[in-house]
Amino acid sequence: MTQLILEDQHGETTMVNMGPQHPSTHGVINLRLLLQGEVIAKIDPIVGFLHRSIEKLGEMTPYPGFLPYTDRVDYLSAMFGNQVYCMAVEELLGVEVPRRAEYLRVIACELNRIISHLIAVGTMAMDLGAFTPFLHAIRERETVNDFMERICGARINYSYMRIGGVPRDLEPGLDKDILKFLDRFEKFIPEFNRLITGNEIFVRRLIDLAVIPAADAISCGLSGPNLRSSGVDYDLRRDRPYSAYPEFEFRVVTGEGYRGQTGDCYARYWVRIDEMLESAKIVRQALLGLPEGDVKAKVPRKITPPKGEVYSAVESSRGEMGCYLVSDGGEQPLRVRFRTGSFTAMTVLPKIVPGLMVADLTAFFGSLDVVAPEIDR
Amino acid sequence: MSSTVFDYFTNIRNAFTSIFHGLAVTFSYLFRKPTTIQYPDRIDTPVQQMLPPLFRGILEVDVGLCIGCNLCEKTCPLGCLRTAVVRDPETNQRYITRFDVDISKCMVCGLCSENCPTGAVRHSTEFEASTANMVNLVIRYVKPGERIPVHKPVKGEESPGLPQNEPIARAHKEWDEPPPVDPDQVRGRVRWKNDGAPEEEQSS
Numbered sequence: 129m130t131q132l133i134l135e136d137q138h139g140e141t142t143m144v145n146m147g148p149q150h151p152s153t154h155g156v157i158n159l160r161l162l163l164q165g166e167v168i169a170k171i172d173p174i175v176g177f178l179h180r181s182i183e184k185l186g187e188m189t190p191y192p193g194f195l196p197y198t199d200r201v202d203y204l205s206a207m208f209g210n211q212v213y214c215m216a217v218e219e220l221l222g223v224e225v226p227r228r229a230e231y232l233r234v235i236a237c238e239l240n241r242i243i244s245h246l247i248a249v250g251t252m253a254m255d256l257g258a259f260t261p262f263l264h265a266i267r268e269r270e271t272v273n274d275f276m277e278r279i280c281g282a283r284i285n286y287s288y289m290r291i292g293g294v295p296r297d298l299e300p301g302l303d304k305d306i307l308k309f310l311d312r313f314e315k316f317i318p319e320f321n322r323l324i325t326g327n328e329i330f331v332r333r334l335i336d337l338a339v340i341p342a343a344d345a346i347s348c349g350l351s352g353p354n355l356r357s358s359g360v361d362y363d364l365r366r367d368r369p370y371s372a373y374p375e376f377e378f379r380v381v382t383g384e385g386y387r388g389q390t391g392d393c394y395a396r397y398w399v400r401i402d403e404m405l406e407s408a409k410i411v412r413q414a415l416l417g418l419p420e421g422d423v424k425a426k427v428p429r430k431i432t433p434p435k436g437e438v439y440s441a442v443e444s445s446r447g448e449m450g451c452y453l454v455s456d457g458g459e460q461p462l463r464v465r466f467r468t469g470s471f472t473a474m475t476v477l478p479k480i481v482p483g484l485m486v487a488d489l490t491a492f493f494g495s496l497d498v499v500a501p502e503i504d505r
Numbered sequence: 506m507s508s509t510v511f512d513y514f515t516n517i518r519n520a521f522t523s524i525f526h527g528l529a530v531t532f533s534y535l536f537r538k539p540t541t542i543q544y545p546d547r548i549d550t551p552v553q554q555m556l557p558p559l560f561r562g563i564l565e566v567d568v569g570l571c572i573g574c575n576l577c578e579k580t581c582p583l584g585c586l587r588t589a590v591v592r593d594p595e596t597n598q599r600y601i602t603r604f605d606v607d608i609s610k611c612m613v614c615g616l617c618s619e620n621c622p623t624g625a626v627r628h629s630t631e632f633e634a635s636t637a638n639m640v641n642l643v644i645r646y647v648k649p650g651e652r653i654p655v656h657k658p659v660k661g662e663e664s665p666g667l668p669q670n671e672p673i674a675r676a677h678k679e680w681d682e683p684p685p686v687d688p689d690q691v692r693g694r695v696r697w698k699n700d701g702a703p704e705e706e707q708s709s
Contacts, residue, residue, distance in 0.1 A: 193582030196614035260531060267540055281561040281628070287614040295619055299559070323530045328520040429620075 155500020186464030207240035208444035220433035229293035244445035293424035335388025352447025357383030364443035570625035577617035585610035
């Protein structure tokens with residue numbers, strides 16, 4: 129930002145740093161804004177404050193030991209980091225995961241998606257000044273966290289999956305408790321909608337705001353709920369099936385048919401609300417049709433995959449999360465690379481934001497559901 | 506957007522009604538049971554006992570069960586465990602001379618406790634580890650100079666392991682206790698310097 133070219137009618141522009149410590153940026157990220165009055169003329173997202181060199185750590189850690197680090201790629205949906213890494217190593221090794229383990233993985237992942245989307249909609253409402261819905265969302269999240277604690281022993285950084293399956297079976301009685309929760313959860317969503325989603329002030333704040341056209345969304349590499357809310361019907365769970373997803377019936381939610389335009393902030397909000405219900409449906413199907421069998425395939429303790437490279441991708445709650453792994457036949461990977469949805473969501477900012485007001489940027493940024501550690505890794 | 510006067514007033518009406526919809530939801534919570542608990546002083550049972558048995562808390566070690574296989578140290582991605590085994594040249598008996606766990610490094614991933622063949626290393630449900638000095642977070646299960654003979658598991662017999670949810674024996678709550686070592690000496694890498702423990706012998 130050395131040259132200030134843009135000027136308002138008085139010949140004045142202002143450069144404002146939004147962040148790195150800003151409550152609405154959900155983490156440490158700096159948005160450098162060039163303002164003409166209150167209208168944003170240019171935005172420059174500066175990322176890298178939360179870089180923890182997880183990819184480099186992967187090159188220094190043996191294959192099983194890197195698994196806890198994959199939790200930290202995206203701490204709000206740690207299960208997807210686990211899954212994408214395990215899938216990559218399993219593909220390198222040629223290990224077949226038992227079917228029961230795949231089902232357990234799907235259950236854990238979809239519960240994780242519910243958690244993550246609850247945070248997304250809750251914090252989005254909080255960014256716009258409504259604090260109550262956030263507490264309601266957090267309350268439901270805590271219930272799911274209790275289940276996570278019983279499934280894998282931790283509430284945030286799960287470290288649940290292992291190369292070749294999952295470490296242990298569900299504890300007895302847990303499936304009934306989860307089913308009971310899902311019944312309650314499906315009633316909670318309409319209540320949540322009465323509380324905030326249908327609120328006219330909230331709606332007016334979001335509709336027709338920051339519309340991302342489908343062409344822009346694709347060219348910027350958006351994925352996940354942000355892409356689907358622009359009307360692009362694309363979901364890795366259905367279009368590039370992995371794990372046990374082909375065995376379940378679910379609807380891919382797109383941003384069409386809601387109030388306002390397709391691709392605006394309100395559509396992005398609604399896509400997440402509806403995806404939670406779809407996730408609940410998948411969990412229910414998986415729990416009711418849970419097959420018998422082992423939960424872990426036989427994997428040697430010392431994992432040395434053959435030479436080769438592999439890319440695996442899962443539909444995380446923030447878009448496509450991919451893991452690219454190169455093996456040179458040793459105990460440690462030669463290269464680990466993560467592709468995350470939040471980082472690509474940053475590239476859409478310079479296209480959409482110019483012309484918005486500063487206050488609208490908060491709403492737009494909240495609707496993108498960006499997690500700062502996932503941007504930098 | 507609102508183009509006519511009618512639309513203008515419709516908007517206002519919608520805003521009012523939707524606010525009352527939301528307030529009705531909030532009001533209904535007046536008659537529901539509270540979901541929060543008042544941690545830590547106003548609960549009947551300690552949180553440690555309410556947690557599920559799988560909960561991964563602070564690592565605890567039953568050295569009497571350790572067979573000295575060194576697997577936990579090898580699997581730990583961070584190197585927060587440190588063990589040493591010596592062999593008596595006369596009787597051929599192996600002794601554990603060192604078993605340290607650095608909780609401040611541990612990221613409770615559960616890899617070590619899963620790989621432990623006898624269940625000597627395991628997670629407790631203890632999680633309140635705040636202390637005034639970081640040195641207190643290094644737990645030495647074998648005191649310097651002590652020699653504990655390795656456990657010899659009987660074939661076909663289940664290892665007893667520690668009872669579930671047993672509170673961890675060690676409790677570093679002595680706030681005014683002077684630190685055992687000069688804190689500057691143990692920070693960072695210096696902490697794992699061979700501080701008097703006998704040289705580690707590679708067990709076959």
